[in-house]
Amino acid sequence: MTRRAVVVGTGHYLPERVVENAEFEATLDTTDEWIRSRSGIERRHFAAEGETTSDMAAKAAERALADAGLTAEDVDAIVVATSTPDLTFPSAATMVQSKLGMTKGFAFDVQAVCAGFVYALSNASALIASGQAERVLVIGAETFSRIMDWTDRSTCVLFGDGAGALLLEGQEQPGTHRDRGILSTDLNSDGRYKDLLYVDGGVSTQSTGYLRMQGNQVFRHAVEKLASTANTALDRAGLAAADVDWIVPHQANIRIIQGTAKKMGLSMDKVVVTVQDHGNTSAASIPLALSVGKERGQIKQGDLIVTEAIGGGLAWGAVVVRW
Incomplete structure (x- = not known):
């Protein structure tokens, strides 16, 4: 028998404010058609004034717990994937822990930008497989609207805010590729490509900074690296692309x-696609899409799913999970 991290609950949260593409036409040299044709994005959500990453993460987590029929006291650990935490420290995860009323266990953040949720899932799976935790809340949450340069039409129209969460539970499985739960992971990074996607500020430079991206170069790396990492993860699980029921990509x-x-x-x-309604929510995009895909009735128990993402670093990776 093999101990697997099985998904037992999902949830997501989106801020109330919806920003349609047309809203940018008043301040930028852009159009709804231009944005749609280059990105597929039609709208995105922006956090309200005073609404933070941990606020959204906690709401998504509450919904994942409700979906599983469990409470915060049933959880041993929280892993939050984010590049836009409320504060430099403590971690957003500990803030979520407090907001959920969880007084035991442990919580920490993972920062791998858009690949953050894949990294967080891999960490959570290892915690469960090693026996360090029985149930782990894995959350992706971002307020990227706070790091946008609103004069840069090539980037500011692409991103949105939101949060998604999965509750993972350790379960004994036969140890084959038919098991439920996380079957394999593949993580990668290459710091030589830092300048392709980054924020030009940070604590040690005493500035907040704005997101900067060389879109064409990121695109060139993305397709090749995402397909490669997905196939590597499938191979590690003893599976192939033909076995996949759903790709749930960044x-x-x-x-x-x-x-x-x-x-x-x-x-x-x-392929589960939500980019038209949410834009790029960075580390939140995969759990958001998983939760929405389940709500739509697309994702069902027993389905084989591949999630893959690439973000600043460059960092990229994939997870194979049977629902």
Whole structure:
């Protein structure tokens, strides 16, 4: 028998404010058609004044717990993937822990930008497999609207705010590729490509900074690296692309999503797409898409799912999970 991290609950939260593409036309040299044609994005959500990353993360976590029929006292650990925490420290995860009323266990953040949720899932799976935790809340939450340069039309129209959460539970499985739970992971990074996607500020430079991106270069790396990491993770699980029921990718750009599916030899009918409604929510995009896909009735128990993401660093990776 093998101990697997099985998904037992999902939830997501989106801020009330919805920003349609047309709203940018008043302040930028752009149009709804221009944004849609290059990204597939139609709208995104922005956090309200005073609404923080940990606020959204806690709301998504509450919904995941309710979906599982459990409470915060049933949880041993919280892992929050974010690049936009409320404070430099303490971690957003400890703030979520407090907001949920959870007084035991442990909580920490993972920072790998858009690949953060894949990294967080991998860490949570290892905690469960090693016996250090029985149940782990894994949350992706971002307020990227707070690090946008609103004069840069090539980036500020792409990002949104939100949060998504999965509750993982350790369960004994037979130890085959038919098991439920996380079957394999693949993580990668290459710091040589830092200048392709970064924020030009930080604590040690005593500035907040804005997001900067070389979009064409990121696109070039994304399709190749995402398809490669997904196939590597599948191979580690003893599976192939033909076995996949759903790809649930990082929701950055519809052309990247389409290119990755094509490179893997899979139809877009097997891809959960939410980028049109949420924009790029960085580390929140995969758990958001998983929760929405479940709500839509697309994702069902027993389905084989591949999630993959790439972000600043560059950092990228994939997780294979049977629902």
